[in-house]
Amino acid sequence: MICDCCKKNEAKVQVCDVEQNAVVQQFAICNDCMTLLKRLLFDPATPLIPTSEAVKQVQDMLSSKDKSLTPVEAPGKLTVSDRQPEAVPACPSCGMTLAEFKQRGRFGCAHDYEVFASHIDPLLERIHDVTPPQHRGRLPQGEADESVTGKARELAALRNQLDDAVLAEDYERAAKLRDRIAALAGEVKSKPGKARREGP
Amino acid sequence: MKALPPFNHFPRPLGEWLKGQGPESDIVVSTRVRLARNIKAWPFTLRSSTQQREELLLAVFEALNAIGLDQSVVRLRLNEVPEVYRDVLVERHLISRELASAEGPRAVVFGRGEMLSIMINEEDHLRLQWIKSGFDVDRAFRALVKVDHALERRLPYAVSPKYGYLTACPTNVGTGIRVSVMVHLPALTLKDHVQKVFKAAEKMNHAIRGLYGEGTRAFGDFYQVSNQATLGRSEEEIVESVKAILPKILEYERRMRGQLFSDERPMVEDRIFRALATLKNARMLNVQEMMSHLSLVRLGISLGIINDISLATVNEIFILGQPSHLQREEGREMTPAERDAKRAELVRTRLAAGRN
Numbered sequence: 001m002i003c004d005c006c007k008k009n010e011a012k013v014q015v016c017d018v019e020q021n022a023v024v025q026q027f028a029i030c031n032d033c034m035t036l037l038k039r040l041l042f043d044p045a046t047p048l049i050p051t052s053e054a055v056k057q058v059q060d061m062l063s064s065k066d067k068s069l070t071p072v073e074a075p076g077k078l079t080v081s082d083r084q085p086e087a088v089p090a091c092p093s094c095g096m097t098l099a100e101f102k103q104r105g106r107f108g109c110a111h112d113y114e115v116f117a118s119h120i121d122p123l124l125e126r127i128h129d130v131t132p133p134q135h136r137g138r139l140p141q142g143e144a145d146e147s148v149t150g151k152a153r154e155l156a157a158l159r160n161q162l163d164d165a166v167l168a169e170d171y172e173r174a175a176k177l178r179d180r181i182a183a184l185a186g187e188v189k190s191k192p193g194k195a196r197r198e199g200p
Numbered sequence: 201m202k203a204l205p206p207f208n209h210f211p212r213p214l215g216e217w218l219k220g221q222g223p224e225s226d227i228v229v230s231t232r233v234r235l236a237r238n239i240k241a242w243p244f245t246l247r248s249s250t251q252q253r254e255e256l257l258l259a260v261f262e263a264l265n266a267i268g269l270d271q272s273v274v275r276l277r278l279n280e281v282p283e284v285y286r287d288v289l290v291e292r293h294l295i296s297r298e299l300a301s302a303e304g305p306r307a308v309v310f311g312r313g314e315m316l317s318i319m320i321n322e323e324d325h326l327r328l329q330w331i332k333s334g335f336d337v338d339r340a341f342r343a344l345v346k347v348d349h350a351l352e353r354r355l356p357y358a359v360s361p362k363y364g365y366l367t368a369c370p371t372n373v374g375t376g377i378r379v380s381v382m383v384h385l386p387a388l389t390l391k392d393h394v395q396k397v398f399k400a401a402e403k404m405n406h407a408i409r410g411l412y413g414e415g416t417r418a419f420g421d422f423y424q425v426s427n428q429a430t431l432g433r434s435e436e437e438i439v440e441s442v443k444a445i446l447p448k449i450l451e452y453e454r455r456m457r458g459q460l461f462s463d464e465r466p467m468v469e470d471r472i473f474r475a476l477a478t479l480k481n482a483r484m485l486n487v488q489e490m491m492s493h494l495s496l497v498r499l500g501i502s503l504g505i506i507n508d509i510s511l512a513t514v515n516e517i518f519i520l521g522q523p524s525h526l527q528r529e530e531g532r533e534m535t536p537a538e539r540d541a542k543r544a545e546l547v548r549t550r551l552a553a554g555r556n
């Protein structure tokens with residue numbers, strides 16, 4: 001099957017939009033286009049969009065020939081010497097890059113500590129005057145209590161699973177989780193605030 | 201000028217920490233312990249969408265309800281609070297300036313005595329703090345840890361065995377704890393020795409900075425001493441290190457007060473009584489003037505030169521005379537000149553009423 005985005009490569013992944021438990025639209029995507037698509041679908045900094053909308057955006061990007069957005073070249077073409085020696089991959093979860101961290105001095109998510117570990121350890125040694133940088137305080141005792149239920153708790157669980165799915169590149173699962181979050185969060189947002197009685 | 205809607209969310213006129221009580225209260229105004237926490241399921245605030253911030257607020261509110269912090273606390277969504285009242289919260293040390301001026305869903309939850317305060321969607325998802333009057337690190341620490349432990353059973357925090365509690369800024373990672381003691385150092389300031397204290401504190405891995413105003417000269421001679429490092433030490437070690445450095449600063453300030461009192465008594469008395477006379481009679485006072493005069497009056501009370509005004513009265517005026525508190529009292533926005541007149545009036549009436 002040919003990819004629905006680039007109409008060139010062979011599709012490897014199926015993604016779909018689900019509405020009321022029924023598949024409304026299905027897309028076949030190649031691996032290259034999937035990397036672009038997941039940026040749009042799972043970027044925590046942007047609002048959730050339907051898969052069909054994301055596919056359309058990827059198609060637009062590819063047709064606009066914006067070089068920064070084209071899928072990675074075939075592996076054979078990229079030689080080691082072409083790479084920047086200090087190139088560090090961006091955080092797969094929040095998209096934070098080392099350059100942005102250096103500029104802002106703030107991390108985007110908890111994963112950044114692992115992603116940039118080799119770069120931040122010397123920084124932490126300096127800030128906290130400790131070598132090696134190793135936590136010696138307490139940590140939460142055991143798992144958080146599961147007996148409490150509620151929508152927020154469910155949302156938190158789904159957000160965690162979505163993060164895991166994106167990191168594991170399990171896009172099918174990620175897409176499903178994303179839809180469930182959208183449905184649940186929709187309820188959250190539309191919930192009216194407490195009525196307040198104003199003066200006469 | 202625009203009239204302001206009423207803002208009556210404070211169960212008491214002022215927080216417990218302004219009482220002027222507690223150990224070493226002649227020099228130490230208050231002790232604050234703060235913990236930075238993030239919740240695993242969401243990216244840090246910097247990378248959170250409006251939607252995610254809203255979800256997080258909901259999750260934290262649910263958790264607070266579950267641990268009994270519902271009816272007993274004041275809960276404010278800051279995007280529903282007018283700017284001038286957000287500044288009132290800053291002046292009362294309940295929220296940070298950053299949270300006040302941020303955008304999007306964010307909130308503060310505070311206790312009736314204004315000792316506990318929880319900022320939600322600050323730079324970190326949660327900033328928990330406990331303020332006590334006087335030098336009382338242990339009590340503030342223990343009280344705050346109780347809240348933290350209760351919350352961690354409901355909200356899975358972002359942690360790692362190597363880095364501890366993960367925070368947006370690398371300066372807070374590890375324990376996420378900041379112990380800050382607010383000290384009043386008028387004698388060290390008068391004798392120009394504050395720089396020496398700064399240097400000594402830095403050597404011991406602690407930071408000291410002016411609380412109001414820029415650079416080294418702090419309005420009102422208030423300084424904040426706090427731990428610098430949060431990683432590689434236990435919470436108890438950090439608490440102990442702050443407890444260890446404070447007595448040295450207190451001793452230094454007292455020695456300078458003693459020297460002023462014995463060697464330069466006429467000069468000191470003159471300055472203190474001139475300050476008091478200004479406060480009792482001025483018809484216009486700007487913030488800096490008010491604070492520098494009050495600082496001398498506070499010194500006068502500590503030295504026993506002034507006997508008919510309490511420390512609590514002076515502490516209260518410091519907060520009530522701040523710009524946004526004045527506007528809240530007046531119920532409308534005011535020009536700087538109007539505020540200076542209102543401030544002078546407040547100081548005159550409070551000093552007359554606060555005699556003991």
Ligand SMILES: [Zn+2]
Pocket residue numbers: 003004005006007008009029030031032033034
């Ligand atoms: Zn493709």
Ligand SMILES: [Zn+2]
Pocket residue numbers: 091092093094095096108109110111112
């Ligand atoms: Zn990240």
